[in-house]
Amino acid sequence: MVEKKRRQREGEGSGASSAWHLAGGSAGQTAAERRAARAGAAQPTPGPVPTDTLVAKPAAPRRLLTRRTFVLGGFWSGLAMSVVGMIGAPLDFMWPRKVKGFGAPVSVSARRIPKPGADPVRIAEGRLWLVNLEPGQEGSPGGVLALYQKCPHLGCTVPWRPEFEFAGSKGWFRCPCHGSTYTKGGILVFGPSPRPLDTMKVEVQANGDLIVNTGQITLGGADDPLRAVALEGAAVAASGPRLHFEREPIDLGSVAIGRTEERTIEFHNRGNEPLTVKVVRWGADPDAPATCGCGVEDVVVEPEVVEAGGRGMLRVFVKGLEGMEGMEDNMLVELESNDPTSPQYGLKVQFRMAS
Numbered sequence: 507m508v509e510k511k512r513r514q515r516e517g518e519g520s521g522a523s524s525a526w527h528l529a530g531g532s533a534g535q536t537a538a539e540r541r542a543a544r545a546g547a548a549q550p551t552p553g554p555v556p557t558d559t560l561v562a563k564p565a566a567p568r569r570l571l572t573r574r575t576f577v578l579g580g581f582w583s584g585l586a587m588s589v590v591g592m593i594g595a596p597l598d599f600m601w602p603r604k605v606k607g608f609g610a611p612v613s614v615s616a617r618r619i620p621k622p623g624a625d626p627v628r629i630a631e632g633r634l635w636l637v638n639l640e641p642g643q644e645g646s647p648g649g650v651l652a653l654y655q656k657c658p659h660l661g662c663t664v665p666w667r668p669e670f671e672f673a674g675s676k677g678w679f680r681c682p683c684h685g686s687t688y689t690k691g692g693i694l695v696f697g698p699s700p701r702p703l704d705t706m707k708v709e710v711q712a713n714g715d716l717i718v719n720t721g722q723i724t725l726g727g728a729d730d731p732l733r734a735v736a737l738e739g740a741a742v743a744a745s746g747p748r749l750h751f752e753r754e755p756i757d758l759g760s761v762a763i764g765r766t767e768e769r770t771i772e773f774h775n776r777g778n779e780p781l782t783v784k785v786v787r788w789g790a791d792p793d794a795p796a797t798c799g800c801g802v803e804d805v806v807v808e809p810e811v812v813e814a815g816g817r818g819m820l821r822v823f824v825k826g827l828e829g830m831e832g833m834e835d836n837m838l839v840e841l842e843s844n845d846p847t848s849p850q851y852g853l854k855v856q857f858r859m860a861s
């Protein structure tokens with residue numbers, strides 16, 4: 507009990523002491539100092555002063571290029587450039603490219619083909635001479651032959667010499683280097699050359715043009731003239747305009763009764779000069795019995811001039827006549843052209859009147 511009272515006294519004393527301290531007092535202060543402290547304790551504490559000062563944000567950390575990164579980058583870059591340098595040039599050399607001109611198929615227009623038996627024509631882009639042999643010439647079946655211009659002896663370019671006379675006749679391939687002499691068909695007749703002129707593969711196109719494969723060369727032999735390729739349509743292409751229809755008679759199909767319908771008939775110029783075609787008349791085909799030849803109303807040629815190797819057409823206007831249902835009409839359209847082989851041309855045309 508006594509102890510409890512002692513603690514209470516000490517607690518009261520402590521509280522008084524704390525209040526005294528809060529009031530700013532201390533044991534060593536003068537009275538004036540204590541008054542000043544109490545006056546200061548009574549003043550309100552000032553708040554934060556408003557300000558416009560900008561506050562800097564922390565910058566992101568910078569990534570630094572380290573010496574290790576720099577050295578490694580230099581090493582790999584140098585290695586990559588070395589590899590490209592080593593394989594780039596051989597790769598570029600071996601890379602396949604589209605070959606044009608000599609070494610590849612070369613197209614030769616029909617108009618450049620010489621006439622049968624005429625002087626050879628030089629096809630410079632293919633490094634060849636184009637020869638057109640007549641049937642029986644040098645034992646040939648007749649046709650075109652592509653002779654490689656390179657002399658089999660030492661490789662000089664062999665010209666065609668139309669005025670050069672040898673063994674009593676003019677016109678030979680004569681090598682200027684050592685005098686090897688060849689016939690128009692490429693056969694060696696004189697000189698140090700080991701063989702006749704080499705030949706190239708020739709293909710004849712439907713329009714009379716040629717494709718000479720200058721990458722496909724066959725060594726010359728005694729059979730050179732036999733390698734001539736028949737021209738068929740192209741054989742006549744080199745000697746003026748040529749009128750050609752793909753097939754005859756031409757069937758125009760069925761025509762409705764009471765109506766005029768247009769049909770077109772295509773033709774080709776297989777010659778080497780412009781072709782002109784003119785319609786003279788049309789009527790019943792005299793070779794076809796029981797036909798009236800009365801269904802054609804008009805025939806028009808377009809264009810007026812067809813270039814060498816080009817195509818034109820006949821516009822035919824036909825009418826189905828009443829009272830002739832189911833009948834067939836056979837017409838003969840007579841043409842004139844500047845084709846010297848057939849200046850008058852009778853074109854047979856047929857069609858049916860619808861039922």
Ligand code: FES
Binds near residue numbers: 685
């Ligand atoms: S190169 Fe032609 S004869 Fe010698």
